[in-house]
Amino acid sequence: xxxxxxxxxxxxxxxxxxxxxxxxxxxxxxxxxxxxxxxxxxxxxxxxxxxxxxxxxxxxxxxxxxxxxxxxxxxxxxxxxxxxxxxxxxxxxxxxxxxxxxxxxxxxxxxxxxxxxxxxxx
Amino acid sequence: xxxxxxxxxxxxxxxxxxxxxxxxxxxxxxxxxxxxxxxxxxxxxxxxxxxxxxxxxxxxxxxxxxxxxxxxxxxxxxxxxxxxxxxxxxxxxxxxxxxxxxxxxx
Numbered sequence: 001x002x003x004x005x006x007x008x009x010x011x012x013x014x015x016x017x018x019x020x021x022x023x024x025x026x027x028x029x030x031x032x033x034x035x036x037x038x039x040x041x042x043x044x045x046x047x048x049x050x051x052x053x054x055x056x057x058x059x060x061x062x063x064x065x066x067x068x069x070x071x072x073x074x075x076x077x078x079x080x081x082x083x084x085x086x087x088x089x090x091x092x093x094x095x096x097x098x099x100x101x102x103x104x105x106x107x108x109x110x111x112x113x114x115x116x117x118x119x120x121x122x
Numbered sequence: 123x124x125x126x127x128x129x130x131x132x133x134x135x136x137x138x139x140x141x142x143x144x145x146x147x148x149x150x151x152x153x154x155x156x157x158x159x160x161x162x163x164x165x166x167x168x169x170x171x172x173x174x175x176x177x178x179x180x181x182x183x184x185x186x187x188x189x190x191x192x193x194x195x196x197x198x199x200x201x202x203x204x205x206x207x208x209x210x211x212x213x214x215x216x217x218x219x220x221x222x223x224x225x226x227x228x
């Protein structure tokens with residue numbers, strides 16, 4: 001079945017780095033764009049980053065621009081999020097999500113992973 | 123950046139009720155507005171895309187409407203499994219989410 005599985009979360013000290021992974025299965029990974037979305041404890045959803053199907057274009061939310069890098073390896077069916085200079089405000093569950101385009105500009109996030117928790121604390 | 127404001131932030135309703143949640147965008151977004159449902163400890167699930175299109179597999183009691191800056195999600199005949207938090211999302215200019223509306227049991 002179509003599935004996304006995140007990994008790499010954990011406890012990290014402020015100022016340090018962490019890399020998250022998202023392994024995909026059940027669909028043609030190289031045909032889909034992907035996103036990272038995060039959710040701080042008890043809070044709403046925040047879009048973090050997007051990468052196109054071929055990795056040619058990448059976009060970032062303002063709060064992570066310049067600190068986080070999204071990338072993908074289509075040969076390994078895996079999405080990554082490199083997070084640098086982490087602060088307490090980055091503490092959240094991080095989800096990867098598949099980007100589906102319906103045409104006429106309509107798009108949505110139709111498949112989500114279960115999420116991986118990142119805690120930034122000394 | 124485009125801001126989305128949902129109202130109400132929470133509501134209490136009974137099984138069988140008709141529930142309406144609104145989402146207002148800070149600027150014109152045409153019909154590029156989606157709705158998601160999230161249950162505690164779970165990932166969000168897309169319900170409606172393009173303001174009014176029902177995602178495959180989603181029950182027909184869910185419907186969406188609106189265009190421009192004002193949008194509505196309606197649940198006609200609330201079921202027990204519908205008690206959850208609902209988020210709107212715009213895809214007109216990158217992506218942003220509303221703050222969420224929690225639907226609780228009265």
